[in-house]
Structure formats: structure tokens, C-alpha cells
Amino acid sequence: xxxxxxxxxxxxxxxxxxxxxxxxxxxxxxxxxxxxxxxxxxxxxxxxxxxxxxxxxxxxxxxxxxxxxxxxxxxxxxxxxxxxxxxxxxxxxxxxxxxxxxxxxxxxxxxxxxxxxxxxxxxxxxxxxxxxxxxxxxxxxxxxxxxxxxxxxxxxxxxxxxxxxxxxxxxxxxxxxxxxxxxxxxxxxxxxxxxxxxxxxxxxxxxxxxxxxxxxxxxxxxxxxxxxxxxxxxxxxxxxxxxxxxxxxxxxxxxxxxxxxxxxxxxxx
Amino acid sequence: xxxxxxxxxxxxxxxxxxxxxxxxxxxxxxxxxxxxxxxxxxxxxxxxxxxxxxxxxxxxxxxxxxxxxxxxxxxxxxxxxxxxxxxxxxxxxxxxxxxxxxxxxxxxxxxxxxxxxxxxxxxxxxxxxxxxxxxxxxxxxxxxxxxxxxxxxxxxxxxxxxxxxxxxxxxxxxxxxxxxxxxxxxxxxxxxxxxxxxxxxxxxxxxxxxxxxxxxxxxxxxxxxxxxxxxxxxxxxxxxxxxxxxxxxxxxxxxxxxxxxxxxxxxxxxxxxxxxxxxxxxxxxxxxxxxxxxxxxxxxxxxxxxxxxxxxxxxxxxxxxx
Numbered sequence: 001x002x003x004x005x006x007x008x009x010x011x012x013x014x015x016x017x018x019x020x021x022x023x024x025x026x027x028x029x030x031x032x033x034x035x036x037x038x039x040x041x042x043x044x045x046x047x048x049x050x051x052x053x054x055x056x057x058x059x060x061x062x063x064x065x066x067x068x069x070x071x072x073x074x075x076x077x078x079x080x081x082x083x084x085x086x087x088x089x090x091x092x093x094x095x096x097x098x099x100x101x102x103x104x105x106x107x108x109x110x111x112x113x114x115x116x117x118x119x120x121x122x123x124x125x126x127x128x129x130x131x132x133x134x135x136x137x138x139x140x141x142x143x144x145x146x147x148x149x150x151x152x153x154x155x156x157x158x159x160x161x162x163x164x165x166x167x168x169x170x171x172x173x174x175x176x177x178x179x180x181x182x183x184x185x186x187x188x189x190x191x192x193x194x195x196x197x198x199x200x201x202x203x204x205x206x207x208x209x210x211x212x213x214x215x216x217x218x219x220x221x222x223x224x225x226x227x228x229x230x231x232x233x234x235x236x237x238x239x240x241x242x243x244x245x246x247x248x249x250x251x252x253x254x255x256x257x258x259x260x261x262x263x264x265x266x267x268x269x
Numbered sequence: 270x271x272x273x274x275x276x277x278x279x280x281x282x283x284x285x286x287x288x289x290x291x292x293x294x295x296x297x298x299x300x301x302x303x304x305x306x307x308x309x310x311x312x313x314x315x316x317x318x319x320x321x322x323x324x325x326x327x328x329x330x331x332x333x334x335x336x337x338x339x340x341x342x343x344x345x346x347x348x349x350x351x352x353x354x355x356x357x358x359x360x361x362x363x364x365x366x367x368x369x370x371x372x373x374x375x376x377x378x379x380x381x382x383x384x385x386x387x388x389x390x391x392x393x394x395x396x397x398x399x400x401x402x403x404x405x406x407x408x409x410x411x412x413x414x415x416x417x418x419x420x421x422x423x424x425x426x427x428x429x430x431x432x433x434x435x436x437x438x439x440x441x442x443x444x445x446x447x448x449x450x451x452x453x454x455x456x457x458x459x460x461x462x463x464x465x466x467x468x469x470x471x472x473x474x475x476x477x478x479x480x481x482x483x484x485x486x487x488x489x490x491x492x493x494x495x496x497x498x499x500x501x502x503x504x505x506x507x508x509x510x511x512x513x514x515x516x517x518x519x520x521x522x523x524x525x526x527x528x529x530x531x532x533x534x535x536x537x538x539x540x541x542x543x544x545x546x547x548x549x550x551x552x553x554x555x556x557x558x559x560x561x562x563x564x565x566x567x568x569x570x571x572x573x574x575x576x577x578x579x580x581x582x583x584x585x586x587x588x589x590x591x
Binding site for chain 1: 488489491492494495496497498502506507510511586
């Protein structure tokens, strides 16, 4: 049981090669990573370093060319609701209301065991958690980008996933909205004790949110360059951390990796 | 000539319904239009009022600028048509009837559109209705077959590769070339005409539906995969709503083609119908009725088109990305 809690997600020797017109393109090689239950891991790296590729592998949207991925000791064979994904561009269905978008997910996971009223209650609860009860009957076209992303998070969380996968969830938002949603995410993750893997290119976001930061080298043939353990006490407060010497140290370490050792992104790509 | 006049209110109508994009497009020609007539009308019509002009000019509010741009240009266009017609009437020495004679005849015809004196002499209402019935049947069957086939072709690459050569080969064939096959197989004029409508209206629906399915954004399909939705849910909750705008475009093109083809098909097959009526009046050398028929065909086509555009805009969601 201890091995399951410390090695909830296990990635062993994963390599991902894409067939392109110019021949095979190796995006990732020799990826080894374990994520413990309840841990928050951030994947950070320059654009095109394969961090989203790695996330898609964990999600099961793609299968690796080499190596294996396990989640709760079972091989990841395909996508499934136990590994919920929040996509970068929210990916809400524009013809459904916010409620219906979340309900679609809830219905899929719980309709076998629960009544319609319970499913509706779950959907309402998920929307309430991200503070969108008032917008439940609106369509995605009628709400702001930050609200859409919150619906995306509500949809993912409503499925009570074992693992929450976030693919640059706040990348398209303005700085203020992003900060607000990061704080909300901290709160939600603290409440639900979810296991989270998050792709980001924002250093502050990575340090603020995660327990460990996985820094990736530049592609092609990207791999894990360094793993940084962030030992800041929780709950974390953005304002208090801004002057915290440890916070600044972690931040410096990540920036050092990204810009000093992996800085020549244009040349490498 | 006829089509030119009857298309301009259509465009005005689509501009009226249009989004901000069409409003900005309208802003271009708007200032140039009053420039010619500044002497007679001092009010400067804004592009916004032009874009907001309703499809039916008569119902426009009695604001002078609205009247100026919404009512006058279409009336001028109609006037030009009548003038040309009158000139042709005079140039041909009366073998083409004058607008006035034709109008008088039209009033007489439309005062009793639903009479029936045997199969070869029926009112214009019956003719239009039986043509519409044929179009509806042929088109309906084409939709029932074509839309699911389009879905299958769009969903499965194998089927797409299998059917694309066939569609490419058969689509350019004039629908009337299928009429003899229809006559041979169905041994009757009426089913043969319906068959012709079927074959000409199926291609736009198959092709547009297939393209729509292929263009469903990958993001939506990823959502379906992560949620592990059943194929039924994928079709009803994701594919169908995403494809609907494409499908309705196909339907609109199909109805347009079907209405074009039915006239030609009925000329060849006979019976009751607007196409047959045109041919019959030609045999009677009743040119006034032929011209009336041309107007009737144009107006019915316009109404069908407008209704389908209206339907399509109701089901188009802003966020459906290319």
C-alpha cells in the first residue's frame, strides 16, 4: 500500500517518436518519473520541449513508442474519466450550457450508480466550487475566458478523478484572472487532496502551486533535466510568499535552469 | 435579369441578420450611395441603419434614411427590370408581352389559383404545389440517405477513401442524364422526376456533412475521449451539433439545385407541375404565362432559400472554430 501511495503514477523509460514527412521525430526520450498520491507536480520547460506530449501520454490520449506508464499499478491504455484533463483552451462544448457541459461528465461517471437528482446535485456542487452557480444556465459564448476555464476545472473535478491533469490551464488568461484562479485551485486541491500534474511555462505558478517541479530539457529528444522539491508550508499565500527567502530561492533555481542552462531554445529547436 | 433582381433583397436580408462583420462590410459602400443623390436628400444615412434594414422594405420604419437605402434601391432595380422589359416588348414588336399585359394576366391567374379542369389544365397553385411535393419527396429521401452517409464518410477514413472517387465521378453529371435511368427503373414519369431530384440533391448533403464531420475540432474529440463517452453520446452531443451548420449549408445547396432541376425534369416528364406548365404554355404560345411562371419559380426559390438561411443561423454557434 505504501508503494501505491508513493508511486501513484509511474513513468518508466518512456520515449515518444512521431512519424513526420521528414522521417521520425523523437519528441521525448528516457522519461522516468513517479508521482505520489495527493502530490502536485508541475512540468515546466520551453515551448516545444514535449511537456504537453508527456501530459497527453499520462492522459492516455497518445501511447508511448517505448516504455510504460502506470496509474495506480495499472497500465494506462487509453484516456478515461479517472484521469481528468483540463485543456488549455477550456474545450467546452459551445452548444451546451455550463451546467450541461459539467453534467455530461457527471452523467458518464456516476449515472450507473446514482439517481438523476444526485447527478444534478453533483453538477451544482461542482459549479458552486468554482463559484459559477449563477452562470450555470449560460452558454460558453456568454461568459468570460476565466469563467470558461473555471467551468473546465469544474467539469474535470466533478468526475472525482484519481488524477487531475492540467495542460497550461491559465495560459490564455490575463495576469489578474490567472492569479485568482491559481488561488482557487490551491484551495480546491487542498480540499479534495487530488493528485495533480500540471503543465506550465510560468515559473511563479509552478513554485506557488506545486510540491515538485519537473524541469525539462529542450527538444527534440527532450528529457527530464532536473526535479526540484518545493518545501514551502501549506496553505500558501501569494502575498506572504512574495518576500519569502525560500520562495525566491526556488524561483531562482527554476529560472537558472530555464534561462542559463536551457536558454538556447531557438538554436536547439 | 430575374435572378439579379431577386437576389438583391436576399443580400440585404442577410446583411440585416448578419454579425458585426457584415456590418463593417456594409460600411464601405454606404457613404458612396448618398454621394450621388446628395442634392435631393440631405440626410446622411448611417451604415448601421442600412445594416438594420429589414428584409421587407415595406415594413421599414418611416425614418427617411431607412426609406432611402432600404426601399429606394430595390424599387429602382425593379424599375430597371420593367424598363428593359418594356423596351424588349417594343423592340420585338409585341411577341414578348408588355409588363402591363402580363400583370393583368397574372391578376387573373392568381384570382383562381386552385381550379382543376382535368390533368392538363390546373391552376398555378396546384402546379407549384405538385412541384414542391416532388422536390420535398426527392429531397427528403436524399436527406435520409445522404446525411447518414456523409456522417459515415466523415467519421471513417476508410469509407472516405472508398467513396470519394465515386462521388467525384458521379457528382458532375447533370441530374437530367439520370432521368432515362429513372424512367426505365421506375416505369413512370412522376417517380422518375423524384429520382432525378434525389440524385441531384444528395451530393451537396453528403459532401457538406462529411466535411463538417472531418472539421470537428480535435479539442472536442479529446473531450469525448477523456470523458470516455459512448458512440451515441459522441454523435448526439458533439458530432451532430458541430456538424449541423455544415449540414444545413448542404441542405440549402441541395434545395436550390432541386428547385432548379425540377423545372427541367417536369418539362421532360409532363404531368402537373410548374415546369410542365411552362412547357404547356409554350405549346399554347401563351408567353405571358411563361413570364408569370418565371416569376413564380423565382419567388418560390427565394422563399425556400431565405427560410433555410434563417434556420441555419439559428443553429450556428459562435464558438464553432473553422
